[in-house]
Amino acid sequence: MTEREFEDHVLCMKMNGFTVLPGMLTPGECAEAQSALERLTDEERDLPGAPVGAHGMQVYNLMNKARVFERVYQIPPLLRVIRHFLGDDAVLSSVQAHIVFPGAPDQGLHSDGSQTGPNRALADVDEDRRITSHVLAFNVVFCISDYTRQNGATRIVPGSHRIDTRSIPTGRVPGEMVVEAERGSVVMFNISTWHGSSEHTGDSPRYAVMTPWRRRWLRAEVDLGRMVHPDVLDRAGEEGPTIFGISAREPTVDRWKWDWSKGEPKPEWQ
Numbered sequence: 001m002t003e004r005e006f007e008d009h010v011l012c013m014k015m016n017g018f019t020v021l022p023g024m025l026t027p028g029e030c031a032e033a034q035s036a037l038e039r040l041t042d043e044e045r046d047l048p049g050a051p052v053g054a055h056g057m058q059v060y061n062l063m064n065k066a067r068v069f070e071r072v073y074q075i076p077p078l079l080r081v082i083r084h085f086l087g088d089d090a091v092l093s094s095v096q097a098h099i100v101f102p103g104a105p106d107q108g109l110h111s112d113g114s115q116t117g118p119n120r121a122l123a124d125v126d127e128d129r130r131i132t133s134h135v136l137a138f139n140v141v142f143c144i145s146d147y148t149r150q151n152g153a154t155r156i157v158p159g160s161h162r163i164d165t166r167s168i169p170t171g172r173v174p175g176e177m178v179v180e181a182e183r184g185s186v187v188m189f190n191i192s193t194w195h196g197s198s199e200h201t202g203d204s205p206r207y208a209v210m211t212p213w214r215r216r217w218l219r220a221e222v223d224l225g226r227m228v229h230p231d232v233l234d235r236a237g238e239e240g241p242t243i244f245g246i247s248a249r250e251p252t253v254d255r256w257k258w259d260w261s262k263g264e265p266k267p268e269w270q
Protein backbone atom coordinates (compact mmCIF):
# COMPACT_ATOMS: atom_id res chain seq x y z
CA MET A 1 0.00 0.00 0.00
CA THR A 2 1.47 3.37 -0.99
CA GLU A 3 1.35 6.42 1.30
CA ARG A 4 -1.24 7.95 -1.02
CA GLU A 5 -3.44 4.84 -0.79
CA PHE A 6 -3.12 4.83 2.99
CA GLU A 7 -4.19 8.48 3.17
CA ASP A 8 -7.13 7.79 0.84
CA HIS A 9 -8.35 4.93 3.06
CA VAL A 10 -8.11 7.17 6.11
CA LEU A 11 -10.10 9.90 4.36
CA CYS A 12 -12.74 7.44 3.12
CA MET A 13 -13.19 6.10 6.65
CA LYS A 14 -13.63 9.63 7.99
CA MET A 15 -15.96 10.85 5.22
CA ASN A 16 -17.96 7.75 4.37
CA GLY A 17 -17.54 5.45 7.37
CA PHE A 18 -16.16 2.67 5.15
CA THR A 19 -13.40 1.80 2.69
CA VAL A 20 -12.41 -1.13 0.48
CA LEU A 21 -8.84 -2.50 0.50
CA PRO A 22 -8.24 -4.78 -2.50
CA GLY A 23 -5.84 -7.74 -2.53
CA MET A 24 -5.52 -8.36 1.21
CA LEU A 25 -5.72 -12.13 0.58
CA THR A 26 -4.37 -13.88 -2.54
CA PRO A 27 -6.65 -15.97 -4.81
CA GLY A 28 -4.92 -19.07 -3.39
CA GLU A 29 -5.68 -18.01 0.19
CA CYS A 30 -9.31 -17.31 -0.74
CA ALA A 31 -9.63 -20.77 -2.30
CA GLU A 32 -8.12 -22.34 0.83
CA ALA A 33 -10.42 -20.30 3.07
CA GLN A 34 -13.49 -21.24 1.04
CA SER A 35 -12.75 -24.95 1.16
CA ALA A 36 -12.15 -24.69 4.93
CA LEU A 37 -15.51 -22.93 5.31
CA GLU A 38 -17.25 -25.60 3.21
CA ARG A 39 -15.76 -28.28 5.47
CA LEU A 40 -16.70 -26.37 8.65
CA THR A 41 -20.25 -25.80 7.39
CA ASP A 42 -20.64 -29.57 6.98
CA GLU A 43 -19.06 -30.33 10.35
CA GLU A 44 -20.93 -27.73 12.39
CA ARG A 45 -24.36 -27.19 10.85
CA ASP A 46 -26.03 -30.07 12.74
CA LEU A 47 -24.42 -29.37 16.12
CA PRO A 48 -26.96 -28.52 18.86
CA GLY A 49 -27.65 -24.77 18.82
CA ALA A 50 -25.42 -24.13 15.79
CA PRO A 51 -25.90 -20.60 14.40
CA VAL A 52 -27.48 -21.77 11.15
CA GLY A 53 -30.78 -20.73 9.61
CA ALA A 54 -32.58 -20.92 6.28
CA HIS A 55 -30.67 -17.89 4.98
CA GLY A 56 -27.18 -18.17 6.40
CA MET A 57 -24.72 -19.54 8.90
CA GLN A 58 -21.97 -18.30 11.23
CA VAL A 59 -18.79 -20.18 12.17
CA TYR A 60 -16.83 -18.77 15.12
CA ASN A 61 -13.20 -18.78 16.29
CA LEU A 62 -11.87 -19.55 12.85
CA MET A 63 -8.26 -18.86 13.83
CA ASN A 64 -8.33 -22.19 15.70
CA LYS A 65 -9.91 -24.13 12.84
CA ALA A 66 -7.63 -23.69 9.79
CA ARG A 67 -4.18 -22.13 9.34
CA VAL A 68 -5.32 -19.80 6.56
CA PHE A 69 -7.47 -17.84 9.03
CA GLU A 70 -4.39 -16.87 11.03
CA ARG A 71 -3.55 -14.51 8.15
CA VAL A 72 -6.42 -12.15 8.90
CA TYR A 73 -4.64 -10.41 11.80
CA GLN A 74 -1.15 -10.52 10.29
CA ILE A 75 -1.39 -8.21 7.25
CA PRO A 76 0.78 -5.11 7.96
CA PRO A 77 -0.95 -2.53 5.68
CA LEU A 78 -4.34 -3.53 7.05
CA LEU A 79 -3.11 -3.36 10.64
CA ARG A 80 -1.71 0.08 9.90
CA VAL A 81 -5.15 1.45 8.94
CA ILE A 82 -6.86 -0.27 11.89
CA ARG A 83 -4.30 1.01 14.40
CA HIS A 84 -4.33 4.51 12.93
CA PHE A 85 -7.93 4.80 14.18
CA LEU A 86 -8.09 2.43 17.15
CA GLY A 87 -4.56 2.70 18.58
CA ASP A 88 -1.57 0.36 18.56
CA ASP A 89 -3.18 -1.68 21.31
CA ALA A 90 -6.42 -2.36 19.37
CA VAL A 91 -8.00 -5.72 20.18
CA LEU A 92 -9.46 -8.27 17.77
CA SER A 93 -13.04 -8.89 18.81
CA SER A 94 -13.98 -12.04 16.84
CA VAL A 95 -12.94 -14.13 13.84
CA GLN A 96 -16.16 -15.49 12.37
CA ALA A 97 -17.61 -16.46 9.03
CA HIS A 98 -20.88 -15.12 7.70
CA ILE A 99 -22.10 -17.38 4.92
CA VAL A 100 -25.15 -16.07 3.06
CA PHE A 101 -27.21 -18.71 1.25
CA PRO A 102 -28.87 -18.20 -2.15
CA GLY A 103 -32.42 -16.90 -1.71
CA ALA A 104 -31.60 -14.88 1.44
CA PRO A 105 -33.51 -11.59 1.73
CA ASP A 106 -31.58 -8.46 2.69
CA GLN A 107 -30.57 -8.43 6.33
CA GLY A 108 -31.94 -5.04 7.24
CA LEU A 109 -29.79 -2.04 8.02
CA HIS A 110 -28.22 -1.99 11.46
CA SER A 111 -25.11 -0.83 13.26
CA ASP A 112 -22.89 -3.21 15.24
CA GLY A 113 -21.86 -2.98 18.87
CA SER A 114 -25.31 -3.70 20.27
CA GLN A 115 -24.03 -6.70 22.24
CA THR A 116 -20.93 -5.37 23.89
CA GLY A 117 -19.92 -2.17 22.17
CA PRO A 118 -20.94 1.49 22.25
CA ASN A 119 -24.32 0.80 20.66
CA ARG A 120 -25.48 -1.42 23.48
CA ALA A 121 -28.72 -0.41 25.22
CA LEU A 122 -28.34 3.19 26.28
CA ALA A 123 -29.51 4.90 29.45
CA ASP A 124 -32.66 7.08 29.45
CA VAL A 125 -30.57 10.21 29.71
CA ASP A 126 -28.85 9.41 26.39
CA GLU A 127 -32.13 10.09 24.54
CA ASP A 128 -31.40 7.40 21.96
CA ARG A 129 -28.16 9.09 20.84
CA ARG A 130 -25.10 7.02 19.99
CA ILE A 131 -21.47 8.03 20.59
CA THR A 132 -20.35 9.12 17.14
CA SER A 133 -17.65 11.67 17.93
CA HIS A 134 -14.79 9.13 17.97
CA VAL A 135 -14.08 5.91 16.13
CA LEU A 136 -14.50 3.18 18.72
CA ALA A 137 -14.56 0.00 16.66
CA PHE A 138 -14.51 -1.38 13.13
CA ASN A 139 -15.78 -4.36 11.30
CA VAL A 140 -13.12 -5.66 8.92
CA VAL A 141 -14.68 -8.08 6.46
CA PHE A 142 -12.65 -10.36 4.20
CA CYS A 143 -14.48 -11.15 0.96
CA ILE A 144 -13.79 -14.83 0.39
CA SER A 145 -16.25 -14.78 -2.54
CA ASP A 146 -16.45 -11.91 -5.01
CA TYR A 147 -18.91 -9.38 -3.59
CA THR A 148 -21.57 -8.71 -6.27
CA ARG A 149 -25.02 -7.15 -6.52
CA GLN A 150 -26.44 -10.65 -6.89
CA ASN A 151 -24.85 -12.60 -4.05
CA GLY A 152 -25.75 -10.77 -0.86
CA ALA A 153 -22.76 -8.39 -0.72
CA THR A 154 -22.85 -5.90 2.16
CA ARG A 155 -25.00 -2.83 1.63
CA ILE A 156 -23.87 0.35 3.32
CA VAL A 157 -25.15 3.90 3.85
CA PRO A 158 -22.10 6.19 3.35
CA GLY A 159 -21.77 8.83 6.06
CA SER A 160 -24.33 7.21 8.39
CA HIS A 161 -21.61 6.68 11.06
CA ARG A 162 -22.07 10.36 11.93
CA ILE A 163 -25.81 10.15 12.57
CA ASP A 164 -26.22 9.98 16.32
CA THR A 165 -29.42 7.96 16.55
CA ARG A 166 -30.05 4.29 17.17
CA SER A 167 -33.37 4.48 15.32
CA ILE A 168 -32.22 3.21 11.94
CA PRO A 169 -34.88 3.37 9.21
CA THR A 170 -36.25 0.10 7.89
CA GLY A 171 -36.35 -0.39 4.11
CA ARG A 172 -34.42 1.63 1.56
CA VAL A 173 -32.41 4.70 2.53
CA PRO A 174 -31.32 7.42 0.08
CA GLY A 175 -27.67 7.03 -0.93
CA GLU A 176 -27.37 3.42 0.21
CA MET A 177 -25.13 1.24 -1.95
CA VAL A 178 -24.12 -2.38 -2.37
CA VAL A 179 -20.34 -2.70 -1.99
CA GLU A 180 -18.98 -4.68 -4.92
CA ALA A 181 -15.45 -6.03 -4.43
CA GLU A 182 -13.18 -8.76 -5.76
CA ARG A 183 -12.53 -11.72 -3.54
CA GLY A 184 -9.48 -11.14 -1.39
CA SER A 185 -10.61 -7.56 -0.70
CA VAL A 186 -11.38 -6.22 2.74
CA VAL A 187 -14.47 -4.11 3.35
CA MET A 188 -13.77 -2.07 6.47
CA PHE A 189 -16.47 -0.02 8.18
CA ASN A 190 -17.04 1.91 11.37
CA ILE A 191 -19.43 -0.17 13.51
CA SER A 192 -21.73 2.85 13.66
CA THR A 193 -22.13 2.84 9.84
CA TRP A 194 -25.55 1.48 8.84
CA HIS A 195 -25.07 -1.76 6.95
CA GLY A 196 -26.34 -5.30 6.36
CA SER A 197 -26.03 -8.08 3.80
CA SER A 198 -28.13 -7.47 0.68
CA GLU A 199 -30.62 -9.77 -1.04
CA HIS A 200 -29.02 -12.91 -2.48
CA THR A 201 -30.49 -13.67 -5.90
CA GLY A 202 -27.52 -15.74 -7.13
CA ASP A 203 -26.97 -19.48 -6.98
CA SER A 204 -23.96 -20.12 -4.74
CA PRO A 205 -23.22 -19.19 -1.12
CA ARG A 206 -21.46 -15.91 -0.34
CA TYR A 207 -18.49 -16.49 1.96
CA ALA A 208 -17.06 -13.74 4.17
CA VAL A 209 -14.88 -13.65 7.28
CA MET A 210 -15.68 -10.88 9.74
CA THR A 211 -12.88 -9.66 12.00
CA PRO A 212 -14.22 -6.81 14.14
CA TRP A 213 -11.68 -4.77 16.12
CA ARG A 214 -12.22 -2.66 19.23
CA ARG A 215 -10.41 -0.08 21.30
CA ARG A 216 -8.52 -1.87 24.04
CA TRP A 217 -10.86 -0.67 26.77
CA LEU A 218 -14.13 -1.82 25.19
CA ARG A 219 -15.44 -5.31 25.76
CA ALA A 220 -14.93 -7.62 22.80
CA GLU A 221 -17.66 -9.71 21.18
CA VAL A 222 -15.67 -12.87 21.89
CA ASP A 223 -13.01 -13.07 24.61
CA LEU A 224 -10.44 -14.42 22.16
CA GLY A 225 -7.73 -14.44 24.82
CA ARG A 226 -9.62 -17.34 26.42
CA MET A 227 -10.45 -19.05 23.14
CA VAL A 228 -7.21 -18.92 21.19
CA HIS A 229 -5.29 -22.21 21.10
CA PRO A 230 -1.74 -21.96 22.56
CA ASP A 231 -0.06 -22.88 19.25
CA VAL A 232 -2.10 -20.25 17.38
CA LEU A 233 -1.12 -17.66 19.98
CA ASP A 234 2.55 -18.66 19.65
CA ARG A 235 2.43 -18.22 15.89
CA ALA A 236 1.00 -14.71 16.31
CA GLY A 237 4.37 -13.77 17.82
CA GLU A 238 5.07 -10.82 20.08
CA GLU A 239 1.89 -9.02 19.09
CA GLY A 240 -0.37 -11.97 19.95
CA PRO A 241 -1.19 -10.95 23.55
CA THR A 242 -2.16 -7.46 22.34
CA ILE A 243 -4.20 -8.66 19.36
CA PHE A 244 -6.16 -11.23 21.38
CA GLY A 245 -6.75 -8.84 24.27
CA ILE A 246 -4.70 -10.84 26.78
CA SER A 247 -2.65 -7.79 27.76
CA ALA A 248 -5.88 -5.77 28.13
CA ARG A 249 -7.14 -7.98 30.97
CA GLU A 250 -7.96 -6.44 34.33
CA PRO A 251 -5.75 -7.62 37.18
CA THR A 252 -7.26 -10.31 39.39
CA VAL A 253 -4.64 -9.74 42.11
CA ASP A 254 -2.92 -6.63 43.54
CA ARG A 255 -1.57 -4.61 40.63
CA TRP A 256 2.07 -5.14 41.60
CA LYS A 257 1.52 -8.92 41.45
CA TRP A 258 0.24 -8.66 37.86
CA ASP A 259 2.17 -9.23 34.61
CA TRP A 260 0.54 -6.72 32.23
CA SER A 261 2.17 -8.13 29.11
CA LYS A 262 0.83 -11.62 29.75
CA GLY A 263 -2.50 -10.64 31.32
CA GLU A 264 -1.97 -13.01 34.26
CA PRO A 265 -0.43 -12.99 37.75
CA LYS A 266 3.38 -13.06 37.85
CA PRO A 267 4.66 -16.64 38.30
CA GLU A 268 5.30 -16.16 42.02
CA TRP A 269 1.65 -15.07 42.46
CA GLN A 270 -0.03 -17.59 40.17
Ligand SMILES: O=C(O)CCC(=O)C(=O)O
Binding pocket: 098, 112, 152, 153, 154, 155, 195, 196, 197, 198, 208
Ligand atom coordinates in the same frame (compact mmCIF):
# COMPACT_ATOMS: atom_id res chain seq x y z
O1 LIG B 1 -22.45 -10.28 5.98
C1 LIG B 1 -22.68 -9.10 5.78
O2 LIG B 1 -22.65 -8.59 4.65
C2 LIG B 1 -23.05 -8.21 6.93
C3 LIG B 1 -23.22 -9.01 8.17
C4 LIG B 1 -23.66 -8.19 9.30
O3 LIG B 1 -23.84 -7.03 9.22
C5 LIG B 1 -23.88 -8.81 10.60
O4 LIG B 1 -23.87 -10.04 10.71
O5 LIG B 1 -24.11 -8.05 11.57
